[in-house]
Structure formats: C-alpha cells, structure tokens
Amino acid sequence: MTSVAFSGLTKSYRGTPALDDLTLTVRADSLTVLCGPPQSGKSVLLRLLVGLEKTDSGQIVVDGQDVTKLPPGGRRIGYVPQSFALYPHLTVYENIAYPMRLQGARNADIAAKVERAVQLLSIGHLLKKRPDQLSGGEKQRVAIARGLLKDAQIFVLDDPLVGLDYKLRERLMDDLRTMRRELGATFLYATSDALEALTMAEDIVVMDRGRVVEHAPVDRLYHEPQHLRSMELVGFPGSNLLPGRIDAGICVTPIGRFAVTPEATAPDATAPANGAEVIVGLRPEAVELQPAGTGQLSGQASVSLVEDLGGEQVVYLETGGLTLVTCLSVGRGETPAYGQTVAYRFDPAAAVIFDPASSRRVGCGCFEGQEKIRHA
Amino acid sequence: MSNLRQTLYHALLWLISLLFFSPVAWLMLSSFKGRNDILAVPAKLVFTPTLDNYVQLFERNGFLQQLLNSFIMSVAAVIVAVVVSFLAAFCFSRFKPKGTDFLMFLLLSVRMLPGTAVILPVYLMYVAFGWKDSHAALTLFYAMFSIPFSVWILKGFIDGVSLRFDETGLVNGASWWHVIFRVVLPQVRPGLIAAFIFNMIFVWNEFLFDYIIGGRKTANVPVALATGAYADGGVDWAFVSTLSTVYLLPPIIAIYVFQRYLLVGMTFGTVRGEV
Numbered sequence: 120m121t122s123v124a125f126s127g128l129t130k131s132y133r134g135t136p137a138l139d140d141l142t143l144t145v146r147a148d149s150l151t152v153l154c155g156p157p158q159s160g161k162s163v164l165l166r167l168l169v170g171l172e173k174t175d176s177g178q179i180v181v182d183g184q185d186v187t188k189l190p191p192g193g194r195r196i197g198y199v200p201q202s203f204a205l206y207p208h209l210t211v212y213e214n215i216a217y218p219m220r221l222q223g224a225r226n227a228d229i230a231a232k233v234e235r236a237v238q239l240l241s242i243g244h245l246l247k248k249r250p251d252q253l254s255g256g257e258k259q260r261v262a263i264a265r266g267l268l269k270d271a272q273i274f275v276l277d278d279p280l281v282g283l284d285y286k287l288r289e290r291l292m293d294d295l296r297t298m299r300r301e302l303g304a305t306f307l308y309a310t311s312d313a314l315e316a317l318t319m320a321e322d323i324v325v326m327d328r329g330r331v332v333e334h335a336p337v338d339r340l341y342h343e344p345q346h347l348r349s350m351e352l353v354g355f356p357g358s359n360l361l362p363g364r365i366d367a368g369i370c371v372t373p374i375g376r377f378a379v380t381p382e383a384t385a386p387d388a389t390a391p392a393n394g395a396e397v398i399v400g401l402r403p404e405a406v407e408l409q410p411a412g413t414g415q416l417s418g419q420a421s422v423s424l425v426e427d428l429g430g431e432q433v434v435y436l437e438t439g440g441l442t443l444v445t446c447l448s449v450g451r452g453e454t455p456a457y458g459q460t461v462a463y464r465f466d467p468a469a470a471v472i473f474d475p476a477s478s479r480r481v482g483c484g485c486f487e488g489q490e491k492i493r494h495a
Numbered sequence: 496m497s498n499l500r501q502t503l504y505h506a507l508l509w510l511i512s513l514l515f516f517s518p519v520a521w522l523m524l525s526s527f528k529g530r531n532d533i534l535a536v537p538a539k540l541v542f543t544p545t546l547d548n549y550v551q552l553f554e555r556n557g558f559l560q561q562l563l564n565s566f567i568m569s570v571a572a573v574i575v576a577v578v579v580s581f582l583a584a585f586c587f588s589r590f591k592p593k594g595t596d597f598l599m600f601l602l603l604s605v606r607m608l609p610g611t612a613v614i615l616p617v618y619l620m621y622v623a624f625g626w627k628d629s630h631a632a633l634t635l636f637y638a639m640f641s642i643p644f645s646v647w648i649l650k651g652f653i654d655g656v657s658l659r660f661d662e663t664g665l666v667n668g669a670s671w672w673h674v675i676f677r678v679v680l681p682q683v684r685p686g687l688i689a690a691f692i693f694n695m696i697f698v699w700n701e702f703l704f705d706y707i708i709g710g711r712k713t714a715n716v717p718v719a720l721a722t723g724a725y726a727d728g729g730v731d732w733a734f735v736s737t738l739s740t741v742y743l744l745p746p747i748i749a750i751y752v753f754q755r756y757l758l759v760g761m762t763f764g765t766v767r768g769e770v
Contacts, residue, residue, distance in 0.1 A: 171662050192668030204659035208681040218667040269667060 121182040121272035121305050122147040123168065128177035130163055130329075137163040139329040141177070145307060146322060150299050152337075153309040154316040154352055155326035161309035162201070164326075165275045168307065169198050181273060197274035197304075199266030201281060203258040205250035211261050212246040218269040236264040239301075240294055256287045263291070267298055274299075276308045280315060292318050314355045317341065325349045332478070347478035350400040350471060356433050356444050359401040363472065365391045370472060370484060372399050373439040375416040377467035377484040391472065391481045398473045399484070405469035406445035408434070408455060410462045415486070417464035422455045436463060519743070525736035533732045548737040557711075558719065562741070565715040568630065569698035572637030577690050579638070580645030581683075585675055587646070588653040589661065599647065606643035610703045621708045628710025636704060641694035648693070648759060652686030653679060689759035696746050716742045 123145040130138040138160045145151045153161040166172045168179060170191030179187045186194050197218070205214050212233060213220075219229045237243045240260045250258060263279060276295070280288045296319065299306045310316050316323055320337040325348055332346040344350040350358045363372040370379050379391065391397055410417065420438035427449075434455055436443040445463065447455075455461050470484035525533045527544040552558055587595050617636070626632035656679050664674045680687075702717035709718065716738070724735050750757060 169666050171666065191662075191665045192670075196666070198663070198666040200659055200663065202657065202659045204657060204663045206660065206663075206678065206682075217663075221664075221667045221669055221673075265663075 123273060123305065123307065124178075124180040125164070125168075126178050126180070128164070128167065128179070129175045130167060130172065131175060136329050138167070138177075141329065141331055143324060143331050143334060145305060145324075147305055148303055149321045150296065150306040150308060150319060151322040151324060152316045152320035153307065153324045153326055154313065154320075155311065155348075156352065157311055159311075159326040160329040161311075161326055162277055163329075165277050165307060165309055168194075168273075169196055169275055170194050195269075195271045195273075197266050197269040197271040199263050199274070199276040199279045201277045201279065203250070203262040205253075205258055205261055205265075207250050209249075210246065211242070211248050211250065211253070214250065214261055215246075215264045215268055217265060222270060224270075232268055233264075236268055239298060240264050240291075256283055259283060259287075260291065263295070267302070271304070273305045273307070274302075276306060278309050278311070280310070281312075288315070289318075295319065313353050313357075316353060317355070323349075323353060325352055327352075344400070344471060345480045347398060347400065347473040347475075347480075350473070354402060356403050356446060359403065359406065359443050361399045361401065361441060363397045363399040365393055365395045365397060367393060370397065370399060370470075373441050374418055374443070374465075375467075377416060377470065377486060379472060379482045380485045391474065396475060397481065398475050400471040400473060401443075401465060401469060403433070403444045403446040406436075406443055406463055406465045408445065408447060408461050409464050415464045415466050417462060419460055420463055422457055422459045422461060425455060425457060436461070438463075522736045523740050523743075525732060526740045528733075530733055533736070548733045549741075552734065552737045552741065555723075557714070558738075561714050561716055561719040564630070564713055565699060565717075568634050568637060568713070568715065569695050572634045572698050573641055573691055573694045575634070575638040576641035576645050576694055577649075577687060580642050580690065581649050581680070581687065582675070583642070584646045584649035584653050585679065587650050589658070599650070602643035602646055606640070614703060614707055617704070618707050627708055628712050630713055633705065633709050633713050636708065637698045637701065641697065644694060644697075645690035648690045649683060649686050652683040656682045685756060685759065688753060689756040692749055692753045692756055693761075695749065699746060 125141055125143045128138050128141040129136070141160070141164065143164075153164065155161050163172065167174055168181075170186070170189060170193075174187055177187070178185060181194065181196070205211075206217070209217070215233050215236060216229045219232065224232075233246075234243075237246065240263060242257060242260050242264065245253060245257055245261065250261070253261065259279060263276075266276065266279075267274060279295075280291055283291070292315065295306070295308075308319055310319070317337060323333075323335065323337050323340045324331055325333045325340070325346065327348045333340060333344065333349045335343075335345070340349055341353060344353070347360075351360065361372050361374065363370045365371075365379065366376075368379055369376050418438055420436035420443060422434060423437045423442065424435040426433040426435075430449060432447045432449055432454065434445050434447060436445065443463065467484035467486050471480055472482045472484065473479065474481045521538060524540075526548050527546070528539070528542050529545055529547070532539050532542045586592065587599065592598075621627050621632060624632075660678050660682070661674050664678045669678070700717065701715070702721065705713065705715045706718050706721065709715070714722070720735065720738050720742070723738070724730055726734065
C-alpha cells in the first residue's frame, strides 16, 4: 500500500506563488482527483511529486520514504502528462514499451504487459504505426498505456482527457477506473472539469490558489461541502450562490428566509454572527419546479433559458434580479418554455451557508415555521 | 494570354540561368579540350574530347594528397563541430544559462568576423604553438569556425522539441545522456544534416587559413589551384579548368542531394522549409 503525503509544500515562480504551504495526504489504493480552476496549482503539485520541479520548501513522502530530493527517475511513479509527448521516431509499440525498456525488463515480459495494456485500451491495431499517423484520441490512449505500464504503485495523470470528445472521454474514464482497480495502485488525477472529477473520483481534493481547500470522499464533498470553492467547482451545472444576511438566527435571502442551524460537521466553525453577510449555496437539483409542499420554501420565477441535455434539462430562472439554476429530469412534468412564469420550491435544509471572508461553511438552512416568501 | 506570359517568363528565367551557368560550362568543357582548343577564339563548342587533362592532373605530384586533405579536414572538422554544437545547443535550449541571448549573439559575431581581420594574430599564435602545417591544428581551427553556425541551427531545432519529451524520459528513469542522444537527437536529425552540409561546404571552400597557417603537408584544393595556376609564364588553363571541375563536383552533388536542408542553413535554422 503506497500513500503519498505532502507537507508544508511551497513553490513559486518568479515571485508568484504557485503552491502556498500545501499539506495533503493521499489515501493509498485510491483514485484521488485534484480539482480546481486553471492556475490553482494542480499541475505544479503533480510535477513536484513526479520530480520534474524542485520544491522551494516542504516535504514529499511516498510510502514512508522522503522523496523530496530524489531525481524523477528514482521515484518509481508512473506519469501520464497532459500533452501526449509520444516519441515521433518510435512506433506505438516502442512508445508503450519505453518505460519498461528503461527499467531493463526482458523482451518477453514487455510483450506480455504491452499486450494486456493494449487490449484494455483497444489499441492493438495501432502497434506498428508512428504517432503522427494517430488521431488525438488514439494518441491519448497510447500515452495512457505508456504511463501505466511502468512498474510502480503510484500513477500521476495530469488532465489526460483534456480536449477529447465526450464519448471517448467517457470510455477512457471507465478504462482508467478499471485499470486502477486491476493494478491496485494509487492514482492522482488532475482535472478542471467538474463532471470528470465526479465521475472518476473516489476522493476529491479541491484546490484553489495553491492551497487545498477541501479533501473528502466524493459523495461527502458533494453533499456536505465545507468550503465555498467546493460548492462552486464540484458539480454540474454549477451551484446557485446567493447573497444573504443573518438576522437573529434567520438567514434572509432574496428568495426567502429560513432558520440557520450551526454546523455539527465542522467542529471549528463558528455560527454566523448576527447581522453578518453570508453566501448561501444551493445545488441546482435542490430547486424544483413544483408548488410548495410541506417544509419547503417556494416562489414564482420566469424562465430565462432552457438547455436541453437530452435526458435532463438545465433551466435558468429569473427572480428578483437573481438567476437560479435548476436541473430537471425530462419526462417528469411539463417542459418549461422561455418566458413562462413558473412556481419553484426548495428545501431550506439543502441550503449551505458560507462565510464570505473565510469561504468556510458556517451552517445550513432549516425550515422555520410558515415563513412568507419575500420578493424584492 | 496568361499561358504565353508564363512561357515568356520561363524562357527569361532559363536565359538568365544559362547566362550565369555559361562560365561554369566553359570551364567544364575546357577540361575536356586539348590545350589549343581551350584558347580558341571564338570558343569551340564542337571538339574532340580528351581525358588527357585529368590523367595529367591526377599524376601531378601532391595532387591526390591535396584532394585527400580537403576531404579529411572538412569531414573531421565538421564532425567535431556538430558534436560540440549539438551539446552546446542542447544546454542553451534546455538549461538557459544566464546570458544565453548574449552568448548566442557573441557566437554569431565570431562567425561574421572576416577572416582577414584575424589572420595575423591567428598566424602568430599557430607559429608560437608550433601548430603550423598540422592537420589536427587546422582541423580544430575549421571546427571552431563551424561551431557558431551549427549552434544557431541546432538550437532552433532543439527548441522545437517539446520539453515534455525530456520529462517523459526523466520520469521513466532515463539519464541525461539518454535524453540527449536517444530522445532529442533522433528528432533533430534534419538540423544535424543541415549543419553538417552547410559547414562542410564552407570548409571545402576555405582558402585563406589553409594558405597562411597550413603548409605543404596540409595544402587543400583551393591552395593547390592558387599555387598551380601559373606555369610557363602564363595561366595554365588546362590545369585550372580540370582542377576546378574535380573541385566542383562534390559540392554540386551534396547540394543536389541535400538541397532542402540548405534553406535551413542559410536562415540559421529559423526557416525550416520542408525538413
């Protein structure tokens, strides 16, 4: 079992910090996805782990061994870079076999392992070709095969599916998860795509401005986000973020008021002070286009945009100068039309309250008697 | 109409080309003429060809040695230059030492220096070191003169090889040696050929330094031409034309075979053309 631990990692480029005192422990035998906007430090962190960059300060420990000062070749980490970097002068077979050749493996072993990787990624017909004869998706699969062929327990994948078409990405996501289970290895996977993160991850690490803002199993992170950035970045379509104010234990928002429960899940979080400005996060699926039921807040809004995704629809609602996003399964009720006025409802218990200064979660909503909906 | 224009245009181009080629043609034809035919006025286009001039040339004392000198010194100097330049260009491209741009400029300015400007100090230095008329010393000098050009050409090519290739090698446990020769080198082969051919032609054509810091032992073909052109109180046209023809052949063949690489050389690697 090989786990990876970063502690106090700092890295800057010409005075611009890329990683800021980052500490993170990655669970062994897991698929951990680093998720964050571009420039959040995901790639830098992975490059430090692989050894392609030097740390300014801090320590990287792999399986109990300090590898901070080891050269990249001494770290025994498989690496699938963002760009394919397939050697143009070698055939696909030789490209895939490359890490094993460098490790001095025997030809028969190489052939056997290449054969297996090639079958998993269905690229057997490409082995004799040169990289410039391949399509983007084929190149990426070859790069993945090469990265995963190394005799290692940790594999680093730096946004390997970026720029591929959706169908291919879906397939490769499946393949990667299968391969990880077969290898029983630890995967670190960086992406800026929320959907990819949710599909792939067992654990998610949300990064922002060179720091880890949250690290949790994927379902807990999705349903109980502890940080505003987690709510913002992880999930598709993006969450609704509304301005709010605390007034005697009640959270007042443009779409209604509800009581605030201080958090039991965040022990060091303090309940929002009276009069404090807060940000209220609401997942799109928490907003339903139904008249109010018991224990729910409701209101009227006009439909400003409908995005049809086939199986579901993303509906943008305008209410009180705010845009609310909601996600509907097609086939449940009528399809709303542009400009139509609809009733919506949400359960205040689904609302998460964040402190705008620290971006930390400070509580969540709960229904408070028979509050009247307040419209601006 | 446009067809006629194009035909006229092509005819004009051919005319100009032939005009420029005519002295070379005269020279080459002369090498197959007897002594009396060479100086005939008007020039004879119909004559009985003879190989006497060639037989005489190759029987001439020292000529084979001079031809060999030209070959060996150009090939050896350029091999040394390309190896050194490749490693230097790799360092400039990958490690970007402080002042890389200035160093590259300095290198180029060394190359731009006219030979006559440095011939005197170089001569004094070679005499002081006892290097005059030495194959190795002359080869080193030519290598030195070929390095700046090669570094420029090769740096352009190595810059074009993504760093990700190096990284892939390093992550998989490759040494720098492996990265330089097994990962980067195969990808800059056109640059190596361009640098090789271009400098080869330069050294092949070199006269001044061979004449001054070389000597009897190391004389090359241009020196042989200069020193042997006058005989019996006049220009020995048979010798000049025959030697020039022999001397022209290798570069003509090289240019024909490697013409696409020449553009790269002439533009210091900034224009890749089809290579």
